[in-house]
Amino acid sequence: MRRLSAFNVVSLTLGFAFLYVxxxxxxxxSFNESKLxxxxxxFSTKWYGELAGNQQFLDAAWVTLRVAFFSSTIATVxxxxxxxxxxxxxxxxGRTAFSGMIYAPLVMPEVITGxxxxxxxxxxxxxxxxxxxVLAHTTFCMCYVSVVVSSRLIxxxxxxxxxxxxxxxxxxxxxxxVTLPIIAPAVVSGWLLAFTLSLDxxxxxxxxxxxxxxxxxxxxxxxxxxxxxxxxxxxxTIMIGIVAIGVIIxxxxxxxxxxxxxxxxxxxxxxxxx
Amino acid sequence: MHPARFTFSTRLTFLKGTDLAxxxxxxxxxxxxxxxxxxxLIRFRGVTKKFGTFTAIHDVSLDIYRKEFFALxxxxxxxxxxxMRLLAGFETPTEGQIELDGHDIAPVPPxxxxxxxxxxxxxxxxxxxxWENIAFGLKREGMAKDKIGDRVTEMLRLTxxxxxxxxxxxxxxxxxxxxxxxxxxxxxxxKLLLLDEPLGALDKKLREETQFELMDIxxxxxxxxxxxxxxxxxxxxxxxxxxxxxxxxxxQVATPSQIYENPNSVYVAGFIGDVTILQGRAxxxxxxxxxxxxxxxxxxxxxxxxxxxxxxxxxxxxxxxKVEIHKDRPDDDNVLHGKVIDIGxxxxxxxxxxxxxxxxxxxxxxxxxxxxTRQAFTWEDEVWVNWTDRCGILLAG
Numbered sequence: 001m002r003r004l005s006a007f008n009v010v011s012l013t014l015g016f017a018f019l020y021v022x023x024x025x026x027x028x029x030s031f032n033e034s035k036l037x038x039x040x041x042x043f044s045t046k047w048y049g050e051l052a053g054n055q056q057f058l059d060a061a062w063v064t065l066r067v068a069f070f071s072s073t074i075a076t077v078x079x080x081x082x083x084x085x086x087x088x089x090x091x092x093x094g095r096t097a098f099s100g101m102i103y104a105p106l107v108m109p110e111v112i113t114g115x116x117x118x119x120x121x122x123x124x125x126x127x128x129x130x131x132x133x134v135l136a137h138t139t140f141c142m143c144y145v146s147v148v149v150s151s152r153l154i155x156x157x158x159x160x161x162x163x164x165x166x167x168x169x170x171x172x173x174x175x176x177x178v179t180l181p182i183i184a185p186a187v188v189s190g191w192l193l194a195f196t197l198s199l200d201x202x203x204x205x206x207x208x209x210x211x212x213x214x215x216x217x218x219x220x221x222x223x224x225x226x227x228x229x230x231x232x233x234x235x236x237t238i239m240i241g242i243v244a245i246g247v248i249i250x251x252x253x254x255x256x257x258x259x260x261x262x263x264x265x266x267x268x269x270x271x272x273x274x
Numbered sequence: 275m276h277p278a279r280f281t282f283s284t285r286l287t288f289l290k291g292t293d294l295a296x297x298x299x300x301x302x303x304x305x306x307x308x309x310x311x312x313x314x315l316i317r318f319r320g321v322t323k324k325f326g327t328f329t330a331i332h333d334v335s336l337d338i339y340r341k342e343f344f345a346l347x348x349x350x351x352x353x354x355x356x357x358m359r360l361l362a363g364f365e366t367p368t369e370g371q372i373e374l375d376g377h378d379i380a381p382v383p384p385x386x387x388x389x390x391x392x393x394x395x396x397x398x399x400x401x402x403x404x405w406e407n408i409a410f411g412l413k414r415e416g417m418a419k420d421k422i423g424d425r426v427t428e429m430l431r432l433t434x435x436x437x438x439x440x441x442x443x444x445x446x447x448x449x450x451x452x453x454x455x456x457x458x459x460x461x462x463x464x465k466l467l468l469l470d471e472p473l474g475a476l477d478k479k480l481r482e483e484t485q486f487e488l489m490d491i492x493x494x495x496x497x498x499x500x501x502x503x504x505x506x507x508x509x510x511x512x513x514x515x516x517x518x519x520x521x522x523x524x525x526q527v528a529t530p531s532q533i534y535e536n537p538n539s540v541y542v543a544g545f546i547g548d549v550t551i552l553q554g555r556a557x558x559x560x561x562x563x564x565x566x567x568x569x570x571x572x573x574x575x576x577x578x579x580x581x582x583x584x585x586x587x588x589x590x591x592x593x594x595x596k597v598e599i600h601k602d603r604p605d606d607d608n609v610l611h612g613k614v615i616d617i618g619x620x621x622x623x624x625x626x627x628x629x630x631x632x633x634x635x636x637x638x639x640x641x642x643x644x645x646x647t648r649q650a651f652t653w654e655d656e657v658w659v660n661w662t663d664r665c666g667i668l669l670a671g
Contacts, residue, residue: 162364163397165384167462168414177410181401 030233071137072194079145114207128210152186348519576666
């Protein structure tokens, strides 16, 4: 293995420290005995116990997960459809305007998106709750999905779909059997991106959530204003843990499928030789 | 065009021509287009295709017969690919009709046509194995599982891919991918197979091998093939008939040797093979035509079926391999005097550029039948070129 130079070691250490020291402090203090977040008083897991009994936090977490799941799923379906339409239908009248309008929410200040959605919901008499949250998150997540999926579709060889049609597929079948499996990685990463965005959204959620549908970011933010409690550290540690486990599982799965593919190729080569 | 390429194709055409002539007595020559009782498989009737204001295909009428290997040849943008996509069903004609087996196919969507296509990019499904790629169309058809297995195995054998069934498309070579694409498009046993520049992505040597392989497979399966290509050599090698296209119009539809030896226009004569084209005025001399083409030069003579009125302008085309080169004046028709200004030595043949007194260059080709590094003629040699009174091609207009 190549040895790293001193400069590389320093820059690597500083870079990782910059990224992870705040989180590390948070994790360490979540195991703090003391109620004061800045004073270390010994190791304890009592805040995790208290958190488990804190119905408000658990409710908020459950709301957040449901909203993230539904909004990212709907956003993925709509965003993929929008990307497909924009890339595939060639030059139709107003295409530039449409694609501009799809991407505009990317740069739109969240406060404005939140406010306009709030006004809309009030105007049509929709009570704020889980439904309005899902709608609002779908709206802003959709454009991210469509950006991710359309960048994949641009490089997608259109003759693949024609070949599928030629071999007996209807338009819907060729999308399901050929296009979708090929662009699946982009669709999945679009979904993950949407899920994460929905999970940590605070601004839009605070405009569009109702009393019965407080999300975790809102809950954390409002309780921090009353002072940081070790319970929040514990909660954040759990969230970091969940994300880390998710990332590790995903990378292990990719690695294993790569290994399987290599084994397949080796097997094919052996079969060829015999 | 590189001179090495036309020589290869011209030699092949010669071989083909003699083959046909020799076998004529033993078995019927394959020429359904000459049989008035033969119903065409494909019939284009006045087909026009416009994209907005651009006319890609202009009033094309064309018959293609069963078991033909039909080539659509032309430069890029001449409409040959559009013509093929009309057959596949990816485009619909703006005007006119396309019939397959006597039925108008305009209302039939591509997935229900008894037509399959091999794409230029091969369009192999990257997420499926070679085996699954070939089985794809059969599964869509609802064929029984064991029958699919048999058919795929048959196709793999036909294209010599038995060992590669389990591989993914990215795990095989370009030539193998080309064969997978062919196997996939043949699996459903289509009435008509369309090949869009099927050999374009292969290198020259592999391309030449694959041309003969394609002809072999076409013969074995008895499928009608329509191939789109911009490579005249490829078209001449594989096709029973060639359609030369330019700017959306069919210029000539004929066998490769007819196209080469009897082109019907300056465009076709110039597009296929190498040729010297001279402009002049024709006058009739018994059964032959005399063409006055330059002051101080003798008129050129040729037999021709083309009707040209006295004094009308016309073109006289002569192919270099028909032109002989001599040290002394031969006693024959079409004798011109000039000077060698350029020699292209290709090993098997040499091409001489002979400049006449009026500046016109005539190209002459001769086979190097003697094994010698010394050439019969060299630069600045005074020479005579000539060709017989049947070699010149008279073109109206």
